[in-house]
Amino acid sequence: MQVEIDKYSGFCFGVTRAIKNTENLLNNSDNFFCLGNIVHNNKEQERLKKLGLSTIDYEDIDKLLNQNLIIRAHGESPEIYNILKRNNLNIFDNTCPVVLKLQQKIRKIYLQNPKNQILIFGKKKHPEVNGLLGQTNDSAIIISSFEEAKSIKMRFPFFLFAQTTADLDEYLKIQNYLKKFLSGNDHEDFFFDTICPSVKNRIPQLREFCKNHDVIVFVSDYESSNGKMLFDTCKKNNESSYFVTDEKDLKTEWFGNFKSVGISGATSTPIWLMENIKNEIINLILNQNE
Numbered sequence: 546m547q548v549e550i551d552k553y554s555g556f557c558f559g560v561t562r563a564i565k566n567t568e569n570l571l572n573n574s575d576n577f578f579c580l581g582n583i584v585h586n587n588k589e590q591e592r593l594k595k596l597g598l599s600t601i602d603y604e605d606i607d608k609l610l611n612q613n614l615i616i617r618a619h620g621e622s623p624e625i626y627n628i629l630k631r632n633n634l635n636i637f638d639n640t641c642p643v644v645l646k647l648q649q650k651i652r653k654i655y656l657q658n659p660k661n662q663i664l665i666f667g668k669k670k671h672p673e674v675n676g677l678l679g680q681t682n683d684s685a686i687i688i689s690s691f692e693e694a695k696s697i698k699m700r701f702p703f704f705l706f707a708q709t710t711a712d713l714d715e716y717l718k719i720q721n722y723l724k725k726f727l728s729g730n731d732h733e734d735f736f737f738d739t740i741c742p743s744v745k746n747r748i749p750q751l752r753e754f755c756k757n758h759d760v761i762v763f764v765s766d767y768e769s770s771n772g773k774m775l776f777d778t779c780k781k782n783n784e785s786s787y788f789v790t791d792e793k794d795l796k797t798e799w800f801g802n803f804k805s806v807g808i809s810g811a812t813s814t815p816i817w818l819m820e821n822i823k824n825e826i827i828n829l830i831l832n833q834n835e
């Protein structure tokens with residue numbers, strides 16, 4: 546039996562950068578707070594907590610004064626930055642450069658077109674989406690599905706953006722639907738496919754990976770929207786796909802007499818967790834054959 550970890554899975558560039566910067570900070574002091582969970586993965590959260598990272602929720606941020614505060618890869622809204630400055634917090638900003646560029650683009654379009662509709666395709670209340678919404682003084686409309694897009698009363702001109710981890714197929718469906726409201730104008734001026742290239746590339750790579758293995762074990766956290774989307778891709782391409790959060794979720798019967806097992810994960814899944822799962826699968830298979 547072959548057990549292979551998907552070489553394209555695991556932390557994306559933005560998350561890797563945020564985690565590395567945080568580890569470096571924690572090497573010198575353990576007096577750091579992160580606003581919200583640094584990554585949508587409980588296991589990685591627990592590991593960083595042991596290194597000294599504290600997490601503060603949005604409801605409590607008003608009470609935190611004169612401390613070191615880490616901003617995660619998702620970025621924040623201008624309103625949050627105002628609170629942080631007012632509370633004299635020492636900010637370590639790990640907003641992913643791709644997200645930052647998107648925030649700036651939305652801000653620019655909003656300032657140039659303050660009365661027009663700005664649509665953002667993404668998950669409502671997701672921290673990245675909250676940060677994008679804040680660039681429009683909370684005036685943008687968040688669309689979480691094609692069905693929802695159809696229910697919006699469109700006013701031309703409008704502008705469409707996407708959360709960096711959004712589903713490309715669903716985005717394209719929305720874009721195609723909205724094209725009919727363009728009245729012959731050039732769509733490049735109104736539609737901005739801002740899905741991150743590292744997320745976009747992952748779907749075709751994952752499709753291939755799923756087809757090349759008998760069983761797929763997908764490692765993520767229920768909190769991760771990217772994990773949910775990538776697991777849907779696994780299910781569509783390999784019926785024997787299973788979602789796990791850690792080794793304890795594995796079941797011996799999944800592996801039967803199959804020849805190959807593929808392990809993949811979300812942009813928030815640490816590689817060490819996938820390696821632990823690989824070792825546990827090998828143990829399960831060995832015990833089964835004894």
Ligand code: SF4
Binds near residue numbers: 558741
């Ligand atoms: S998915 Fe892309 S944009 Fe989002 S944090 Fe990762 S690298 Fe940055």
